[in-house]
Amino acid sequence: MSEHRIELTVNGRRHGATVEARTSLGEFLREELGYTGTHLACEHGVCGACTIMLAENGNGGQAVRSCLMLAVQADGAEVTTIEGLAEADGSLHPVQQALRDNYGLQCGFCTPGVAITLAALTADGARPEVEDLEAAMSGHICRCTGYQGIRRAIRQLTGTAQPAGEHA
Amino acid sequence: MNAGVPFRRMVGKRAPRKEDARLLTGRGQYTDDVRMPGMLHCVFVRSPVARGMITALNLEAARELPGVHAIYTHADIGQVPIQLMTFFFTPIAAPISLLANGRVACVGDPVALVIAESRAIAEDAAALVELEIDEEVPVVTISDAARGALVHPGTESNCSQEMGAAEIPEAVQAILDKAAHRVTKTIRHQRIAQSPMEARACVASFDGAEELTIHISCQSPHFVARYVSTVLGVPQEAIRVVAKDVGGAFGLKNMPWREEMAVIVAAKLFRRPLKWIEDRFESLTASSHAREQEITLTAGFDAEGHLLAAHGDCSINNGAWPMGEDCNIAVHMFMWPAYKLPAYSFHTRGWYTNTMGLGGYRGPWALESLIRETLLDDAARQIGIDPIELRRRNLVRREDQPMTTGMDITVTDITPYECLEKLLSEVDVAAFRKEQAAARKSGRYLGLGVTTYVEPTAVAGIMTPLTGETAQVRIEATGKVTAMLSTHSQGHGMATTMAQVIADRLGVAYDDVTVFDSDSAIGSYSPGAAGSRQGVIAGGASWRAAELLADKVKRIAAHLYNASPETITIEDGMIHIAGAPEMSRPLREVAEIAHGEPFRLPEGMETGLEAQYRYQPPPMTFTSAAHACMVEVDPETGFVSIKRWVSSEDCGTIINPGIVEGQIAGGLAQAIGQVLLEEMPYDAHGNPLAATFKDYLMPAYTDIPDFEYLHANTPSQTIGGMRGVGEGGAIIGPPTLVNAIADALAPFGPLDVALPLSPHRVLEHIERAEAAVRLEEAI
16 A cells, blocks of 8 residues: 655644555544544545535635545645634634524534535635525535525525524 | 523523534534544444355454454354343344344344454455355345245244234224225335434443443433443443534434444453444445335225224334334324324234344334325315315314323324414415416426324333433532533534523523533433433423522522522522612622532531432423425426425424424425435345435435424423424424325326335326326227
8 A cells, every 4th residue: 555745734734644545635634633523424425524625736725525535635735624714713704603693503514514615615705696605505415404504504695685593 | 480580581592502613613522533542443344145144254364454453253242241122121022143143134234343453454354354145035025024034033923013903993994984985095105214414433442340431423321321231231330421422313323233332342352442433335224224114094084074083004114133123103103193083993013124124213103194194185185175174174173182082192282273273374375276276277286285293202201211301500619500411412402402491590691501411421311312302301300400509599699698588589690689789799609608618508508509300291292283385396307396395383482493493494304305315225135225325315405495484382281381393394294295296296196105206206107197198088
């Protein structure tokens, strides 16, 4: 089994490590670096729970499934995991806040991936339409919420609806 | 109730969830996040065939792989005596062992357990295990089970449980024979993979000879401690179970099963902490499944559509190793309490087959609502009466209660009729019918499903594991409040709702209350999440414990400040004395004295500020609901799109509407999955055919509409007046959607209900009807 030396930045911190070629980025982040907020739920690229943000060669952050990418492929990349989303002072990222305001999570296992995808699509002042964010959510499975709170969070993020469920 | 404590209105508020601060920032602690010094990783070798004798199990090559520490088979694990139990703490009847003992009885049967440095190495080693099985023809379906070989040689029959009789009793038959209208309906309910996003997981560590620590993805650390203790026959005080965060459970995780128990036993034998994390392939094919059942219901009505009698016959495909041999008697028990039905008889059977065993799933008896509510719609069409009117004529109303219906279930405060009327105030049925008629003229098929149901929640004191709940509440010397609960959350938000209750009843700020509920070392026994109980029973326990504590604070304050206890109130963490605003004190002052200056307390009073209450609620607390769903079915593609869904439920006192609606929505999403998408099929050789989330279709964002909620708030007879709401959506959801689809497709004749109603099946239905029309025209 071949081993490779990689260097990458995770949540602004530089890390160097030797990894087996077969180790997925998700497993590496969890097992080697301790970023256990990244959850591996299907490990075949369908559920989206393991989504992280990846920037390479000056590209803006893209939402990437860390179960479908090998750690060696992230050599030189800048990775943002769920642990890196909130401000240093603890204040939540607007996506995290919108999910919290709208009961967008229950068990929380799929949540890191959902939050990262929404954060990647709203990064750098991007103003996506509701439809863009909803289309991206088709790549995430949540077993608890029926997606109701995620949908309200998307409306809050795009300024298209009232927060919370005071409609009833 | 204590009228002296001001109601702070946290109960009923959409308080932000306390859990979210950690779960949204990646700081949760799920079982796979637990690391222990010296911990090794486990992977199971599983049977690739459904049935046969193991003729060779060669571990040599696997054992030689660097990083492999041990490979255990039944010969090793079986040295530790165990007795696997059902959820009800009765012995499993099947000849079960943790790892296969010579025979395999389903695909996925665990055969060996690899222990290695890493999960990857353990998986490599598992692939090197040479397993040979002399394959036999498996028994896969219920009809196979009735005719085929014994799944467990040595047992008497593949029918492991049977209640009632196939013959309809004369008394019921006589009524059915004379009925003006007789309606029969059959439903085939597919097999479901519960599929929590976090699959099963555990870490087991034997600490010295007499202590065992288990981190496990479960529904109650207390239940797991009791279960492991019972199965292993070791004293429970040696076992500590921790489940800080659980990534969904839905009934699957209400008890540890063969894999978790095998890992625990292996940890005992190998004397190193062991971790097992189930992967998705295993979760889909080798975690206990749910639901696979067939039911036929016949009901007789008089000329005006009043129910006269009914007979139900149900069979359940339990698989080889169910978490309990079960014939789902609850389907029959809870079929009719909401309706005035003079006579009901039933026959119900549970069958062994060479498929994965069944376990729990949200609303395990939900088939009763599905068959009853779909039959009522069929009956309405047959009798020529509006389906809503048919329900109005038969539902139990407030003035009918108390009423004992069907199977000796007495209802005293159910409100399905009232929920229905409330629903209809929001849903304009007449306008929909007009739209539907117009749409049909242009070849568009719209449908409306309206259903009602009741559900027993918070069952306590009538079944072994289903007990009351304990709340321990204390005011720390800092004035902050800590509560320790016997209940448990897997996303239910107990740290939020229980803090709301305690803040209200104690008179402190919501932010000052912290709730712990994830460790068998705190609280007391309870089954955690089981049968929609947490809000009701843990809520009642928290409610009363906080009141008891408030009383103590008042007695101390009265003594300290020379006032009478009745004049004292606690609000926002401040103690006030009526008529003496200058005497207001922070609660912290009393707390400091209670903890640190015992000589200042009233004579004989216990020091500290804590109270404990174990709440034993009524045996059952009923929740009622009525739902409406509107769909459009595309006759070209067979796709069903849900246009609107309105829930009108009565779960009594609502602690947090955001959390109540979240429970309803989650259940409805699972219902939509069951009706339209999800299926774990088996082929004739006993192979499970949905091994990934590409094959097992979980409901996705675009499959689920916006739900609308109407809440009735009829207080129950429990402390606080709550009613359970965890399972309801998964129970009333399926018939609501099926009825809407059947209504849309009514021009094509009665819908054969075999779930899921996939586009393929919907098209088949349409094409069959069109072929019949063509045939008629040809003749």
